Amino acid sequence: MKGSSASDEISCQVLPSARCLFDEPVQVKVGGLRSGQLVTMRATSIDERGVVFSSSATYRADGNGEIDLDRDPSLSGSYVGVEPMGLLWSLRADTLHQYFLKNKVLEPHVVKLSVHEEEGEGRMLAEVINERFLIGDGVSRLSVKEGNFQGVLFTPPGEGPFPAVLDLCTFMSEKRACVLANKGFVVLAVAVYTDKPDNVKEMHLDRFEEAVDFLRQQPKVRCLSNF
Template sequence: MSSVFSSKFSPLLFRLSEKMSSQVRLRLLPRARCLFDEPIKVKVEGLRSRQVVTMRARLTDDKGVVFSSSATYRANGSGEVDLNRDPSLGGSYVGVEPMGLLWSMRAEKSHKKFQKATSLKMLAEETNERLLMGDGVSRVPVKEGNISGVLFTPPGEGLFPAVLDILTFRSETRASLLASKGFVVLGIGLVQGKFESFEHYPRFHLDHFKEAIDFLKQQPKVIGIIGRSKAADLALSLATFVPGVNATVCINGCSANVGVPLYYKKQQILSPLVYDLSKLIPTESGASIGKYIFEDPLAEKNKGSLVPIEQAKAHFLFVAGEDDLNYDSKTYMDQMVERLKRHGKENFECVSYRGAGHLLEPPYEPFCPSCAHGISHYIASWGGQPEAHAAAEVHLWKKIQEFFRTHLSSDAAQTKAKIITSG
């Protein structure tokens, strides 16, 4: 595991609750050690024919918050349970869900997002070491000028394609896993320095983030950017105003510059899209829906906040969760696609996911319905249906890697626009 945590890996332990038997064996295939974003096959052998058992997963993150899940299975005539084949009869999920014990885990405290993993078992025990940082990947803190972040570099010689990962939450998961796939990745926080939160920023300076791009240019010559939420519209602005960006992934982002004025070279280049926190919609859980706090980006008075992405030379991958309760992400994505088409541009792909919420992460993290907002002071309801959201993360993670490999190669060909809807 990356050094976001105290060790390189996090042990995931499974419980199989019934009276202990030496004949029962819990197996993790193809091996007990894998990267965090890789699926595993869970099998149980040595049970009685048609025996009903409950499997449990339990993790404790780096803040001591406990996450857990459970599912009940019936063994086949040979006394075997195979999560790739057999349906859960009840518990945290039902039906055939091979990785359900992972993504269905919920925090025992309300509004908590997973940060670290761990788990146990009773009938049989096996440890799955889920690595956030692959063998040979280096992690180097970077503090240079206005840059404060962490650089992950794959093993081996040569020039690797580079990605700037702009974070709304303090997490190295996405950056370290992308580096394990062969990218040089610099992870930097959206909000850092003396300001406590996004609301305290009088303005954003694109120049500070350009420094990060210039830093990456010391490595390879092709640069990609990835960001979600507010970090996504900042990524769009970098691709539009700063030369040298080849590919940009915008996950559940807005078509406009949200919240605060954006400056570049000592001049304001975009006005802010205003939001009103009094329009937050409280829910019974204590979390609030923020989807409707923003003004309409297409309103005449907000035209100065729209990012002129048609000026960008980069390729775009727009991503929207259709059940996002934090942003009206699907509408914003449609606005950006329409804008590019109107200007005769075909340098984009887009994918939307029915049932997916705002926090689209690398796959197999516990599903997070609500937690403290990454850059504002309230508990946010993120939206998403657990099964659909988990499936979207698996598909999107592969899509992001494919997109970057295509457009961060030195001889990347021009591609036609593609629109994908995934259920």
């Protein structure tokens, strides 16, 4: 995608596609710069609470006016050296002691990547939006309430049978279950705590056994004698 605020020849690309799975690496490339030009690359994302996370790194274009994060080192900024995914893993909140909240698995993690002039006010030269999806194509998501337990079931596409995983989360979270389902597992995510831990006087483990039995009964699950 080419930036709208600068020369039409300057581009910022996310390869092989600007839309990908959450855990997939991508290649970020910039073209159309001057030979040896210094630019600042920035990444910005907003979590579900509205907290802004950002990172930046300074790069120098090669003799062809190109920058390739798979090849070129960051000279300064949020990280230094060759880090192909550095702009993503170095994202930090603008306020201290914040973690990135991402619970809505049906909505992508959206990251804006932009290229800015190193001189003056850092005019933006190009930008691209990277949409990182937690749930893969064809993976189904089903809220479950059976007996004494409730959770969310993720099932990969295809006939199966698939191996199954009971994902016990301290508090309800679907991110890990999604990633596993993308890899070919039937996953049931169940929260250990359904209330604040201080309010829990006793915990009945039979609901987890019910969850395992529920998984065994799924038609796409590969049943084993010792599950």
